[in-house]
Every structure is written in structure tokens, then in C-alpha cells.
Amino acid sequence: MAKIGVFVCHCGENIAAKVDCTKLVAAMEGHPGVAIAHEYKYFCSEPGQESIKKAVAEYGLTGVIVAACSPRMHEATFRTACAEAGLNPYLCEIANIREQCSWVHNDGEQATRKAIEITRSLVEKVKRNNELQPIEVPVTRRALVIGGGIAGIQAALDIANAGGEVVLVEREASLGGHMAQLSETFPTLDCSQCIMTPRMVEAARHPKIRLLTYSEIEKVEGFIGNFNVTVRQKARFVDMNLCTGCGECMQKCPAKKISGEFDCGLANRTAIYTPFAQAVPNKPVIDSEHCIFFKNGKCKACQRVCPTDAINFEMEDELVELEIGAIVVATGFQVQNTALYGEYGYGRYPDVLTGLQFERLASASGPTGGKITRPSDGKEPETIVFIQCAGSRDPSKGIAYCSKICCMYTAKHAMLYRHKNHDGNSRIFYMDIRAAGKGYDEFTRRAIEEDGAGYVRGRVSKLWQENGKLMVRGADTLLGRPVEVAADMVVLATAMVPQPDSKELGKTLGIGYDEYGFFNEAHLKLRPVETATAGIFLAGACQSPKDIPDSVAQASACASKVLALFSRDKLEREPVIxxxxxxxxxxxxxxxxxxxxxxxxxxxxxxxxxxxxxxxxxxxxxxxxxxxxxxxxxxxxxxxxxxxxxxxxxxxxxxx
Amino acid sequence: MSEPFEPKIVAFVCTYCTYAGADLAGTSRLKYPPNVRIVRLPCTGRISPMFILKAFQKGADGVLVSGCHPGDCHFDHGNYHARRRWTAFNALLQFTGVPEERVKFSWISAAEGIKFAELIDSITEEIRTAGPFEQYHKLIAETGSAASV
Structure with missing residues (x-):
């Protein structure tokens, strides 16, 4: 004979304000097989869980129904409580009367009726539940980190320093990601390269880290603790073992006019190249799309000059099979396609730049050696207009979210500009200044008070060229009138968007993503670095726009989750098979x-x-x-x- | 005057997409009619045509089957099986005289709380317009609606 206990949670007022919990309890008390029905304000709290445990023992319950929030929230909590009371955890089920009842219905009476039906149907189900035993599976103590930017490197180093094996996969020819492209970082104005490149070297040299650059994820199978991953190592056409990184080949390569990705198109590169001078590994790849030999079968200049005979035009992609226990996804972001903003003239006017291009201009390793000059004529700009939210917070362009970092980097850009050009004027069109973070608001104040950043609250409607100047027309909504600025350069704070192929990667990994393509966490507040797929974690901007400190913190959080997993010999899996x-x-x-x-x-x-x-x-x-x-x-x-x-x-x- | 007809709709959904989408509708505090009852399953691939018949036997006026979008199935391709099965089964139902609008099929992802609420709005309205599903009620009267399985 079934003896089911029904525990109706008020969830403070979340449930009780709509559902008449006393009525629900009364309805359950009379239901066949129900031994007891109780209500309480918070069953998930310590006293709440204790009262369930007590009832299990006292009444010898054979099944438990907790009518509360979604099972996705607290099923594990209540099943653990039941297990502690000696009841098989799989004899506990959750009736979801919050997310799918009290929160979505206005009428209390109807909500109560629905709650009774939901709870009753799960009582009927739990009567037929069987005792199940979790399945034990072994754990492979090797982590896969996808993405070699700051988040991926941090996660890889944290795991490796604790003794775990790591395979770090990077799609580009070098580690570094976006952080390596930055000039200085807010709010400390640390040189980005100075704090980034040592970490890149550390990751590459670490005995526990296997580095696979110029590689992409091909296939992922298996489950937590036991993934089988296939990585495609793209053909570099340069033998990594023979190459010494002398750079002779790059000097001699005749295909020199290829727009360089690392410098965001502000400088050219050769067909055999390293993305940047501090690349790790500092060994070139041949871009077969632009290489003269691959195009018309003649050249091989690099092969002739290579002192170690490392160039191999016959090289093919290789598939690397890996056994992996946990996966950290740290694939980062891209900058939004500025073509969406025709009115700002990006692409039409060479002196309209993205924020990332400005970083390259300001960077000591950049195409101008850190001198801020106009791409069109090489002159120093006297006035720069910065346009914030060029893409973000604009549902009409399809992006409703805030990109989070633009307020800060725009303030930084205005500062760097003034530090390099003491007479320079900066005007910043903004919607709101969002400077939440340690030292952030002080930083934007400094930009205004010490470095003359001229903030104008309003949007820019039009931009055109006149007498060698870029005319910017916008509104000053605080003064309530239109403004026009004659600028020499315009910098757009474009939105951070997911990698263009993030949805495909999400499908390969079996993890969820939102409408934009940012990966979904298991719970926004309480499980921010986990995904709904056990054993796969998220770090950095692939989950949502993030700055460096947040990305690093999240990466370390991922590492602690992975290490917790690796601290066990065996894992328990849900016996739902x-x-x-x-x-x-x-x-x-x-x-x-x-x-x-x-x-x-x-x-x-x-x-x-x-x-x-x-x-x-x-x-x-x-x-x-x-x-x-x-x-x-x-x-x-x-x-x-x-x-x-x-x-x-x-x-x-x-x-x- | 008698009470206006309120249909009963049983939804069979997968836990990874549509159930999560329904949860999102809740956390977003969207409002939809209280006519739908959700049965959670691991995957739409688990949904047997027998479940749909059972729901009608219990007195449902409409049934909804909903899972992950094509290509997004947590279990790779369970939703394709579900779609094929639903297509074949719905044709059979129509052949036996069950109107098409009684069994609905949709894709709702974990991110589509709004779509879930809108869907429940629209199908509740459709089934309300279609009226009570009398065909099975007769059968229920004959067999008794007690929870005998």
C-alpha cells in the first residue's frame, strides 16, 4: 500500500499569493494513497528539508511529492533530503506549481484548481516509481579547453597547476584571443600585452597542457567524465618540429598585401605569417587561400629560404582523437558587423573605425607603433568623436542587450588619446554611462575631469564628409538641441556578438544557446558556469558580454568545477536508462x-x-x-x- | 446561464527544450490561460501515440506535443522521430474522424518563453472555439474515468 507524503511549499509568497495552499493540502489529504500532506513557507530551507525527512521516517513514506518550484531548480535538493532520510531518491518527484502555475496565471481560483491537478497527477506517477540505483561511471582526468583567449588560458592554467591534464584548442594560429589585440586595459591602464603574453607562454610551456593551435572541434560524443572528442588540426604547411620561428620565410613571401586580421585590416600581412610578433607558438602558417603557390602552382619562395626545410606543401588536415572528462568552452566573441550602421559610414570613410581598430592604433605593437593617426592620410586627428552603443541596446538592429565593456573602453580611448595627443579633443555620444565595477566609475570620472573627455548625452543620426572633416550630427538630449561636430576620426563602440559559428559549436557540444548565439548557463544566478549538459562549462564572453576580470573569474570558477569532478574516482549518473x-x-x-x-x-x-x-x-x-x-x-x-x-x-x- | 466552456489541454513536452521554455515563461512572469497541463518527458522521442489517446480518454479536449527545434534535440534526433510519428499518427486520427486541430505539434526551445505563452494562448482559443471533444466522452462514460491503468 502506497504511503505518499505531499509537501506543499509556499515559496514565500511566490506560490501562496496565487495558489490556496491550504486547499491544495486538503485536496491531497483525501486522495487515495496519500498518508500525509503538509504545507510550509520554504521547504527548500533547512527546517523545511528536516520536516520532510522527519515525516519520511515517522510515517514510513513510500513516496514523496514536493509541490513547489520547477524540478529543474530543486529536484536534486529534495531527492538528496529523501536519500538522507533513507528513502530511495527516485521515489521523490516535484510538482511544478510555481513556474508553470502560480507565476503564469492571474486567477487564484483557477490556479489552485490547476495546482491540485498537477500535484494529483504526480502523486499517481510516484505511486508507480521504482527504486533506482545511480549508475557509476569512471572519470577521465583530462580537460578540454576550447578557446585560447584569456578565459581559456586561465582555465587551462588553473586546472593544470592543480595537476589535471589539459588539452587547449585554439582556432587561430596563436593563443591570445582578443586580449592580445588590446592596447591598455581599464581601469588600471596596464599594458594588455604585458599581462597577457606571459600567460600565453606559461600555458604553452606547461607540462600538463597540450596545445593544439590552428585546430577546431570536429565531433563530440559521450558524456560527463567520458567524452570522446575529435579535433581537426588544420594543415599549417609548416612542420612545427622543424620550424625554429626565424621568420625568414615571412620576409621573402611575395604575397604581401593581405589584409591582416590581427590588426583589424589596418595593416597587411604576408601569406605565410604569424598573427603577431609575440605569437605563441611563434611559428608561421601558410594561408592557402592567398598563397601564390596554392593559387597558381608557382613560387615556393618560403621553401627555398627555409633553413630547416620545415615548409611542406603536401601537409593535410589531421584528426586528433581525445578522451576527455570535462570540457570548458571559452570561445569568446566577435565585433558586430558594422555594415548594419550605414548612417555612420563605416567602410565608406576610412577614418571611421571600430573600437577594436582604435585599440590597434593605440597599441605599441600596432601598425603605427602606438601613434594615433588617421588611416586615410596618416595625420594626427585633432578631434575624435566616439559613438557608444553603436549596435548595442538597439532592438531595431536586432541587439537588445548591453555589451557591457564599451562605456569603459570608450572612456579609456578618450584617455589614451589625450595622453598621446595633449591638445586632442574628444567628444563621446552616449546613452548612459554604465561603469559598475571596481574602480570603474572613478575611471570614467578621471577621463572627464583629468583627460577632458567631452560627454554628450544623445544619439548620432548622421555622418558625412565635408572639407576633409567627418561631420557628425547628433542630439544633445540634456540641452535639448541638435549638435554638429567636425571630427577627424570617428570611433564606433560596436556591439560584442557571439562567434558567427557559435550555434554550430553549441550543436556539436549539445549545449543550449540564446537567440543571439551566446551559450546558455544551467542557472543564471546559481550555476553560472555550468551548462545544462553535465561536464561542459562556460567561461568568458561566449556566455554573454564580459570584461577581462569577469572572464578570468569565470574561468577560474570553471577550473574549480572541473577539478571537483576530477577529485572523484567514479561519477554517479542518473539511472534514467x-x-x-x-x-x-x-x-x-x-x-x-x-x-x-x-x-x-x-x-x-x-x-x-x-x-x-x-x-x-x-x-x-x-x-x-x-x-x-x-x-x-x-x-x-x-x-x-x-x-x-x-x-x-x-x-x-x-x-x- | 451555464459556465463558458473551458477546454482541457494536455501537453507532452521534453524536459530540455519546451519544459525549460515553459519554466522561462514562468520566471518571466508571462501570463497564459490555465487550461494546459504539462507532462514532462526526457525527450519527445519518448512520446507514444498511446499517451495522446490516454489524454483523450481522460477527457482532454486537445493535446500538444512540443520539443526542441530540428537539429537542437538534446538526444540528437528524438524530435525527428516524434515529428514523423506525429505526422503518421495524426493522419490516422483524421482517418478515424478526430479533427486535425485536436492534436498540435510545435517546437519551442528553452529560450522561447514568450513563444510558449503565445502558443498556449492561441491553442486554448482554438480548442475553445472547436468546443468540447465529445467523441471520446462517450467512450469515457462507458469505460469509467477512474484512474485504472
């Missing part, structure tokens, strides 16, 4: 066709003398992920899914 009844299985193999994981094997049933009786399906518990597609396929009703059996679902529906 398919089970086959071999006595009724007819061996039609419909399930084999349905299974996305090749988890169903053909098993021989033999008699005592070893003669084959028949062949039946057998579920490999290590591979089965518990989707249940096979169950629906099964013609003889032999396969069922633990935790979501046919009986349980039918009972749940009939309880509604």
Missing part, C-alpha cells in the same frame, strides 16, 4: 534503428549447452542516455525507460 524485458523481446531491432547512441546491442540467448535459442536486444547502460525513443518504437512493449515507464506516464495522465 532503458531496460529491456528479454522474455518478451522479439528481436525486431526497431530499437536499434531508433537509438541515437548505438546503445542497443544484440545479445544471444543460449540454453545450457550453448545452443542459440534466439537473439534479443540488450541495453548498454554506459552508452544509454535515457531519451526513451526506443520505448516508443518497441513493438512488443519490452523496452521501458526507468523513471518514465509506460505505467508511470499513463498514471500521470489519468491523474490529471
Amino acid at each position: 532503458a531496460q529491456n524485458n528479454e522474455a518478451t523481446c522479439s528481436g525486431c531491432w526497431g530499437c536499434v534503428l531508433a537509438c541515437p547512441y548505438n546503445a542497443i546491442e544484440k545479445k544471444d540467448l543460449t540454453d545450457r549447452s550453448g545452443n542459440l535459442i534466439r537473439r534479443v536486444a540488450s541495453v548498454n547502460a554506459g552508452l544509454c542516455q535515457g531519451c526513451g525513443t526506443c520505448v516508443t518504437f518497441c513493438r512488443s512493449n519490452s523496452i521501458d525507460l526507468a523513471g518514465f515507464t509506460e505505467k508511470q506516464i499513463f498514471a500521470e495522465v489519468m491523474g490529471l
Whole structure:
């Protein structure tokens, strides 16, 4: 005889304000099989959990229903509490009467009726729940970090310094990411290269870190603790073992007019190149798209001058197979396509730049050696207009979010400009100044008070060229009148957007992403670095726009999650897997066709003398992920899914 | 005057996309009619046509099947199985006289709380217009609606 305990949580007022919890308890008390029904303000709190545990022992409950928030929130909490009270955790189910009831309905009476039905149907389900035992799986103590920017490097170093093995995969030819492109960093004005390049070297030299640059993720299979990852190492056409990085080839390469990605198109590079002088590894790659030999079969200048014979035009992409226990995704961001803003003339006027291009101009390693000059004529600009939110916070352009870093870097740009050109004027068009962060507001004040940054609150509507000047027309909404500035250079604080292929990577990894392509965390507040897929974590701007301190903090948080995982010999997996009844299985193999994981094997049933009786399906518990597609396929009703059996679902529906 | 007809809709959804989308509608405090009851499953691939019949047997006036968008299935391709199964099964239902609008199919991702609320709005209205699903009520009267499984 079932003895079910029903615990109705008020969630403060979140549930109780709409759902009449006392009525819900009364309705449950009379339901067949319900031994007790209680209500309480916060069942997730310590006293709340204790009262559930006490009730389990006192009434000898055979099942527990907690009518509360979504199971995605606290199922684990309450199942653990039940386990502590000696009840098999899989005999506890959550009735979601908050997210899917009290929060979405206005009418209290209707919400109460719905809450009663939801709870009742789960009582019917839990009566048919079985005791399940978690499945133990081994852990491979090797982490994969995708992305070699500051977030990826930080995560890799933290894991490796604690003794974990790391494979660090970077798509470009060098580590560094966007941080290596920056000039100085706010709010300390540290030279970005000076704090970044030593970390790059440290990561590359670390005995526990295997570096795969110029490589991309091809395929990811498996699950937490046991991923099988295939990485495509793109052909560099330069043998990494032979190359000494002398740079002779780059000097001699005749294809010199290729727009350099690292300098955001402000300088050219050769076809055989390293992205920048401080690259790690400091060994070149051949860009086969622009290489003269690859285009018309003649040249090989690099091969002739190479003193170590490291150039190999026959080289092909290589696939590297890796066994991985945990994955940190740190793929970063891109700068928004400025073509969206035709009115700002980006692409039409050479002196209209993005913030990232301005970083390259201001950087000592940049194309001008740190001198801020106009790309059009090389003259020093006397007036620079900065336009903030050029893309961000503009739903009409498809980006509703704030890119978070632009207010700060624009203030920094105005400062750097004044430091390098003492008579320079800067005008900054802004919507709001968002300077939340340690030392951030003080920094923007300094830009205004010490470095003459002239802030104008309002938007720019039009930009055109007149007498060699860039005319900027906007509104000053504080004075309530239009303004026109004659500028020599215009810098757009363009939005941070996800990598263009982030959605494909999300699909390869099996993790979620939002409408823009930023990866989704498991819980925005409480599990910000985890994804809904166990064993895959997020660091840096691939999750949302972030500055360096936030990215580093998140990367270290990822490392601590990975290390916690690696501290265990075995992992416990949810026992929600398919089970086959071999006595009724007819061996039609419909399930084999349905299974996305090749988890169903053909098993021989033999008699005592070893003669084959028949062949039946057998579920490999290590591979089965518990989707249940096979169950629906099964013609003889032999396969069922633990935790979501046919009986349980039918009972749940009939309880509604 | 009798009470206006309020349809009962049973939704079979996967836990990774549509259930999470419904949760998002909740955390965003969107409002939708209280006519829908959600049954959570690991994947739409788990949804058997029998569940749909069971829902009608229990007195549902409409059924919704919803999962991850094509290509986004947490289990790789369970949603494709669900779509194929639904297409074939709905044709059979229509053949037996169950009107098409009684069984709905949709894709709702974990990020689409608004879409979920709008969908529930629209299908509740459609089923309300279509009226009570009498066909099965007769059968229920004959077999009894007790929770016997």
C-alpha cells in the first residue's frame, strides 16, 4: 500500500499569493494513497528539508511529492533530503506549481484548481516509481579547453597547476584571443600585452597542457567524465618540429598585401605569417587561400629560404582523437558587423573605425607603433568623436542587450588619446554611462575631469564628409538641441556578438544557446558556469558580454568545477536508462534503428549447452542516455525507460 | 446561464527544450490561460501515440506535443522521430474522424518563453472555439474515468 507524503511549499509568497495552499493540502489529504500532506513557507530551507525527512521516517513514506518550484531548480535538493532520510531518491518527484502555475496565471481560483491537478497527477506517477540505483561511471582526468583567449588560458592554467591534464584548442594560429589585440586595459591602464603574453607562454610551456593551435572541434560524443572528442588540426604547411620561428620565410613571401586580421585590416600581412610578433607558438602558417603557390602552382619562395626545410606543401588536415572528462568552452566573441550602421559610414570613410581598430592604433605593437593617426592620410586627428552603443541596446538592429565593456573602453580611448595627443579633443555620444565595477566609475570620472573627455548625452543620426572633416550630427538630449561636430576620426563602440559559428559549436557540444548565439548557463544566478549538459562549462564572453576580470573569474570558477569532478574516482549518473524485458523481446531491432547512441546491442540467448535459442536486444547502460525513443518504437512493449515507464506516464495522465 | 466552456489541454513536452521554455515563461512572469497541463518527458522521442489517446480518454479536449527545434534535440534526433510519428499518427486520427486541430505539434526551445505563452494562448482559443471533444466522452462514460491503468 502506497504511503505518499505531499509537501506543499509556499515559496514565500511566490506560490501562496496565487495558489490556496491550504486547499491544495486538503485536496491531497483525501486522495487515495496519500498518508500525509503538509504545507510550509520554504521547504527548500533547512527546517523545511528536516520536516520532510522527519515525516519520511515517522510515517514510513513510500513516496514523496514536493509541490513547489520547477524540478529543474530543486529536484536534486529534495531527492538528496529523501536519500538522507533513507528513502530511495527516485521515489521523490516535484510538482511544478510555481513556474508553470502560480507565476503564469492571474486567477487564484483557477490556479489552485490547476495546482491540485498537477500535484494529483504526480502523486499517481510516484505511486508507480521504482527504486533506482545511480549508475557509476569512471572519470577521465583530462580537460578540454576550447578557446585560447584569456578565459581559456586561465582555465587551462588553473586546472593544470592543480595537476589535471589539459588539452587547449585554439582556432587561430596563436593563443591570445582578443586580449592580445588590446592596447591598455581599464581601469588600471596596464599594458594588455604585458599581462597577457606571459600567460600565453606559461600555458604553452606547461607540462600538463597540450596545445593544439590552428585546430577546431570536429565531433563530440559521450558524456560527463567520458567524452570522446575529435579535433581537426588544420594543415599549417609548416612542420612545427622543424620550424625554429626565424621568420625568414615571412620576409621573402611575395604575397604581401593581405589584409591582416590581427590588426583589424589596418595593416597587411604576408601569406605565410604569424598573427603577431609575440605569437605563441611563434611559428608561421601558410594561408592557402592567398598563397601564390596554392593559387597558381608557382613560387615556393618560403621553401627555398627555409633553413630547416620545415615548409611542406603536401601537409593535410589531421584528426586528433581525445578522451576527455570535462570540457570548458571559452570561445569568446566577435565585433558586430558594422555594415548594419550605414548612417555612420563605416567602410565608406576610412577614418571611421571600430573600437577594436582604435585599440590597434593605440597599441605599441600596432601598425603605427602606438601613434594615433588617421588611416586615410596618416595625420594626427585633432578631434575624435566616439559613438557608444553603436549596435548595442538597439532592438531595431536586432541587439537588445548591453555589451557591457564599451562605456569603459570608450572612456579609456578618450584617455589614451589625450595622453598621446595633449591638445586632442574628444567628444563621446552616449546613452548612459554604465561603469559598475571596481574602480570603474572613478575611471570614467578621471577621463572627464583629468583627460577632458567631452560627454554628450544623445544619439548620432548622421555622418558625412565635408572639407576633409567627418561631420557628425547628433542630439544633445540634456540641452535639448541638435549638435554638429567636425571630427577627424570617428570611433564606433560596436556591439560584442557571439562567434558567427557559435550555434554550430553549441550543436556539436549539445549545449543550449540564446537567440543571439551566446551559450546558455544551467542557472543564471546559481550555476553560472555550468551548462545544462553535465561536464561542459562556460567561461568568458561566449556566455554573454564580459570584461577581462569577469572572464578570468569565470574561468577560474570553471577550473574549480572541473577539478571537483576530477577529485572523484567514479561519477554517479542518473539511472534514467532503458531496460529491456528479454522474455518478451522479439528481436525486431526497431530499437536499434531508433537509438541515437548505438546503445542497443544484440545479445544471444543460449540454453545450457550453448545452443542459440534466439537473439534479443540488450541495453548498454554506459552508452544509454535515457531519451526513451526506443520505448516508443518497441513493438512488443519490452523496452521501458526507468523513471518514465509506460505505467508511470499513463498514471500521470489519468491523474490529471 | 451555464459556465463558458473551458477546454482541457494536455501537453507532452521534453524536459530540455519546451519544459525549460515553459519554466522561462514562468520566471518571466508571462501570463497564459490555465487550461494546459504539462507532462514532462526526457525527450519527445519518448512520446507514444498511446499517451495522446490516454489524454483523450481522460477527457482532454486537445493535446500538444512540443520539443526542441530540428537539429537542437538534446538526444540528437528524438524530435525527428516524434515529428514523423506525429505526422503518421495524426493522419490516422483524421482517418478515424478526430479533427486535425485536436492534436498540435510545435517546437519551442528553452529560450522561447514568450513563444510558449503565445502558443498556449492561441491553442486554448482554438480548442475553445472547436468546443468540447465529445467523441471520446462517450467512450469515457462507458469505460469509467477512474484512474485504472
